[in-house]
Every structure is written in structure tokens, then in C-alpha cells.
Amino acid sequence: VMDEGAGLSLAIAQVVRRLKATRLHSQLEREAKVSVPPRRAAAPHRAAPRRSSLTRSPCWERKLQNAVYRELHVLPPPGHPAASPEHAKEPLAYMREAQAGWERRILKSLNSMSTELGVPLARKRPAPEQKELSNKWNEMGTDEPGHLYLQGGRVHPVLCSSQVLISLRNPNHDRSEEVGAQSQWGLIQVPLNVQDVAQMREAFADLALNIGQLGIDDHTHVPAGMELSDFLFHQHFYTLTTQDSAAAQQYSRQGCPTGLRAELWALILNSTNEPEDILNYDQLKAGVIQYDLLVDNLIYKDVKLTASNDDYYFVFEDFLYQVLLCFSRDTTVLEHFSYNSATPPKSYIQGKAGEEDYVVVYPPNGVIPFHGFSMYVAPLCFLYNEPCKLYSVFKEMYIRYFFRLHSISSSPSGIVSLCLQFERLLQTHLPQLFYHLREIGAQPLRIAFKWMVRAFSGYLSTDQLLLLWDRILGYDSLEIVAVLAAAVFAFRAENLMEVTSLSSAEAVLADLSTLKVMPLLQIFLFATVI
Template sequence: MLDPDSGLSLTIARIVQRLKGSSLHSQLERQARVSLHKPEIKLESLKEDIKDFLKTSGWEKKLQNAVYSELNVFPSPCHPAAPPEHMKEPLAYMRKAQGSWEKRILKSLNSMCTELSIPLAQKRPVSEQKELLNKWNEMGTDEPDLSLFRPVYAPKDFLEVLMNLRNPNYENGEQPSFRNHLGLIQVPLKVKDIPELKEDFSELGLNIGQLGIDDSAQVPPEFFENEHVRVGQKVLAEQDSAAAQQYVRQGCPTALRADLWALILNISNQPEDILYYEQLKSNVIQHDLLVDSLIYKDVKLTASNDDYYFVFEDYLYQVLLCFSRDTSVLEHFTYSSATPPKSYIRDPHLPWL
């Protein structure tokens, strides 16, 4: 076991290392240099004066939000001697099952490519690039024939894999017992008990107001809804990610939803973010992936036929296609036991590659 002090030090070191390579770090450095020209910054108290400047100008809050965001996605620190695969998934039989499932998925993808005589990835012809760019905001109007593209796996296949998971170190006995009928998935994992769940979800208690329930037609808005919206506006004014996450546990007002989730996820709409999106979009325009057809078919079969989501069909295509090109997603695999599948762009001028 890793003692708490060592674990905290390791977590701090990792977060500092990650933030050093972020745009926030360069922005903080730039603001610190700008502050040197201000008359209130004194040489004899340079460090403290710069800290005060960053605090009053709102940059300290941005740094706090960034740290909080990292803490939410960062895995719990393991013992330094633990192997990498143990840090990602400590249970060997889980890693084995996941590896088998990934091989099955890749085999299905490769079989589809062979049957349809299409590569996993290839560069689009110039004419196709222009066509896709012109209809970028109305991709839902396109009706390509995707009948030959089959699902990579059926939901029942995945359920079957989960049902067959067994811990080799856990002996349940040959005799049937009450535990055999508790569910289809018989994996002994530690879960929270009822008191712990009550504590984690205390906001769902009967004595706590909840948006969507206490703002119904039978309850006057001044009793809960108006006050909840007012508090939400105050949270947004403070720009505190932790406070925003705690606030939405009692419901998120529709009018504040976009701003609150942007604050919780610590995302912004800065020029560099727009440029990054345009780069991803350019990758979609230039390269055709097999996954594109699977995404297109999935959206057509689900969101397009849904009364609530059909209006977002074009946005779903744009987001999912760009997301499939986002290499920053690969960072997830540093602490996830999953293995990212790889494909190579085939150059039509070099057919032997």
C-alpha cells in the first residue's frame, strides 16, 4: 500500500508535470511577465506581489479549476514498484478478458475490410474532399448506401462476455446458492454499501430540493426554482469548477446548462481551441476512415429516428468524426487497460505500403 503522504506527493508531481505542457502554463507565465511592468509590483516583495496580481486578475481561479479537472480524471496513485499494466487494471483476469474482446473487435473490423475490399484508412480524392466540405453543416441530408457495413459486434455478444467473466481466485462452490441468482454477471467486486451510497447521493434525499421535482407545476417557483437559478448565476460569476459540480447535483437549470457544463469540464472557446477544432475538421476532410461509415450508420439508425435527437443529427456527425481524429484521446490509454487500435493511411501512389 502507498502511504497517504507519498500518494499525495506523487499526485501533485504528476499534475504539475501535466500542467507544465498546457496552454494555461504559458498564459500564466505571460501574465506574470506583464505584471512586472505594473507599479504595484515591488522588487522586494516580487513573489508575493505577482501571486496577488494573479489572484485578483482571476488567473488563480483558472489554475484551481485546471487542478480540479485533473484530479477528477487522474487515476489513484499506485505503489511506485507496481508494473504499468497493474496500474491500469489490477485484476489479471480482467486484462485477459479485455485483450480477448479487443482481438475479437479487430478481427471483425479486418474481416469487414477484406469482404468489402476497403482499407481501414485512406486519403480522400480531391473531389470527395470538396464535396464533404461543402455539405459539412448538412451531412444528415446525405444518404449513402451503407447496407454492406454490418455492426462490429452485437450487444448480446458483449453481454455474453460479461456473463462469462470469472475470478479464478474466487471459489463459490459447486452447490447453487442465493448468490447465483443475484444477477447475470457473477464478478465479486467491491461496491459501496447502502450507507455509503446514501452519503454519496445525499442530494437525492427527501429533505433536499431537486430541480425537475421541486419545480413541478404543483410547487410555486419561489419555493425552490427561483432560488436555485439565483445560486447558479452566482456560481457562474465565481467561475469555480468545484462549486459548479456540487451545484448541479441538485439539478441544472436549462438556461444555465451550457455555461455550467463548460465550467465543470473546464473547457473554453479560446482562439487556440477553435484552431484545434479546425485542424481536426481538416483531418476529417482529408482522410476517410472505416470508422466514418460505422459512425454514419450508427447515427442514422439511432438519432435520426429519435423524436428528441434528430435535430442534432448534423452536430453528431461533426462531433463524432472530429473526435475520432483527436489524438489527445490517446492520453486516456496511459491509465486505461484498453489498447488503441491502429491503422495506416494508404498512399495510392505507393500501393505496396
């Protein structure tokens, strides 16, 4: 409960500090210098009013607005001054400990992988190898990484398992008696706040039955005398011409028209594709060519096991390698650890163990890819065919949303909350089904966890997945993923009531590619009496 004015000025200071480090700031400054006569430019107090007249020009004003809007979305509100940076990452101490314990296990498995294979975590490639890789940059998937890379067979993927979440406990929580009888039903035993159905209805009010949704009502007529899809197309098209990030986000709650989705998402994420971005991407590419990392093998393995086997995504194999390898070298990703409960792994340069000057983060972006990681990128390949553009949208999606799906935190979009949200929704909507599945040893979360960890990528058909992700962006939250998981169970409830084992329950829910996302969500949230 900080003094409101103080809180606001802290937030403004934070945004200003961050914007000063951006390209936009130098662009504005350059522009200001051009528009202000040189003699006056020397006097900063005179340049100031000029600068405001500059921002009154619509293009720059919009750019500045979008940049501020982005900062406000990405950064958590500045915490209490007395709070430690650790506390800003995650306020609950036992969550931090669980995350740290999980990280230690990953570190151990990476270290032992490196020892077993006799391969260092990172090494500089010799010049001929660099040249070879650079020549086949666009066809990395075509031949099995022969002598260049390790045989995939011996690399074990890092798994992200629900077991860690199930064993999470709050040491101060009383479990001796039937305090929260409801919570004993499910697998998640931590007392996080999750929204109940009434709160969900309010939060997702724009999904209500009377509001047109792309994905259901595409061909219904709206008052303007055209079909909804055409109407939204015009509306979105206008948003694109005005380049208004906030408006684009609001409209994407109704779904983005297929033809405009790529541009709209880029606008919502404020991912501008400027010459500097291309330079940046080239720098990352140089980092890939220069150094060989052990985590590269995790990426290869993951792409081979997931996207390459997928009917929709196998064509994008080369794109996935490029984007994921560049991502692992991107040190700007490290910024997101200020609000992520995870901490990047540390190491020392070979032969310099213990020397503070030689501490490095490994991999350079601090993110160890786990099994299924490439599925965060794969659907985006449908939208962007330039690797650079694809890359910047993916990176922004990752540091805003996807990281929450594999770090243990109390955030409402974090995987723990999503699991709990899913269990609670199912318990409230379909108590009998929940009870039945629990009795036959098929806890619903055991089936739904994999969907949620990947935000349904690889489970739904692509058009449906993109409609779902429209809403993630529109509501700036992953909670919709938990709602969909529960809605899928509700949709197959009749069949599930007849199964008698986990494997037959899994069989009932094995193929989600025929599901229509929007009707499921709408019916589950708004047309079910509880």
C-alpha cells in the same frame, strides 16, 4: 499504503507536470511577463514571487483552481511506483485479459469488414472529393453518402453485448459450493465491491427526501421565500459569475436549471471555449476532410440507426456527424487510455508493416465506435449549438465517464460494476420480482443492459435524461445509472410480476419516455423499507 506525504507529493508533481503542458500555463507565463519589468523577468527566482501575486488576482486564481480540480478528477491517483502502467489501467489481471480478448474480436471484425468490402481502413481522399466534402460539411446527413461513402447496408455495426460480461469469471474464485448464494442468482458472476443500500444512501445523501430536487420540487417554496427553481437559478447564476468549478459540481447534485445547464456543465467540466479550441476543432475538421476512414462508416450507420430514428434527436443529424467524425481524429483522446482498461488498436502505414517508425493508432483517437455511440452526443445537442463547444463538452464527458460504459474494468463506474450493482439492488429490494423474472427466463439484466450502456440516452425523454446526467456530473460517478435501472423495475414491479416471458417483460419496459427520473430515484433509495 504508501507514505502519505510521499503520495501527496507524487500527486502534486503529477498535476504540475500535466498543467505545464496546458494553455493555461503559457497564458499565466505571458501574463507574468507583462506584469514583471523585463530586467527582473530574466531572473527566475525573482519572477516566482511575482507569479504568486499574479495568481492572487481572482480571475487567474480561479482558472488555476478549476484546472487543478479538473486534473484531480480526471486522473486516477498516482499508483504505486512498482505498479506497471498496465496495472494502472486495470488492477485485476483477468479483467485485463477479458478486455484484450474483446478487443481482438473487434479488430478481427473490422479487418474482415475491410477485406469483404475491399476498402482500406484509411485512405487519403483525392482533391476533388476533399473539396466536395468540405462544401457539404454542414449537410452531411441530407443525402445518402452516395459515391463518397460506402453503402451503409454492408457495414455491420460493432455491438457491445452483455454476453462478454456474463461470461467474465475470476479464475481464483470458488464457485464449487454455495459461497455467495446471492451472486448465483444474477448473471454477473464476478465478486466486485458494490455498495449496498445503506452505503448508497450515504453516498447519495444529497438526494434525500428532505433536500429540494429539480425534477420534483421545482415549485415548492424554499425558506428564502421563492420557488426552488428560482432559488437554484440565483444560486447557480452566482456560481457562474464566480466561475467556480467545484461549487458548480456540488450544486448540480440538486439539478441544473434548464436555462443555465449548458454553461454549468461546461464549467463543471472546465471546458473553456477559447480561440484555441476553435483552431483545434478546425484542425480536426481538416483531418476529416483529408482522410477517409472505415470507421466513418460505422458512425454513419450508427447515426442512421439510432439518432435519425429518434423523435427528439433526428434534427441533430448533421451535428452528430461533425462531432463524431472530428472526435475520431482527435489524438488528445488517446491520453485517457492511461486510466482506461482498453488499449487503442495499432496498425502500420501501408507497405511498412513491422517497422516501428510507422506504427499508428487506428482510428487516430483509438476509439472504435460501437452501435449506439452517437447517443452519447445527441442529448448534448440540446445544450450547445456551436459545434466547437458541443465538441469539447462531449470529449470531456467521454474521457471522464462514457468510456467506462464499454470497457471491461473493475471501476465502480465501469459497466461490469454497474450491472452487478443493478442486480444486487434489485435482489435486495424486490427478491420476489427478481426470482420471478429469472424463472420465466427474463433475467432483468438482459433488459436493463442497453439502458445502462447508453446512460439511458434515447430511452428517457430529454428533460429527464438531462436531470439524470446532472447527477452523474454532480456525484462524478455513473452509479446513479444502475440505481435508476433498478428503480424502473421497481416502478413497474406489479406489471412485471404478471408477465410470463422475456418478450412480454420487454414490452412492459419498452417505453420509458413517460417516466420521471427524480421521484423514481428518491423513492427507490430513500422511501423503500428493506
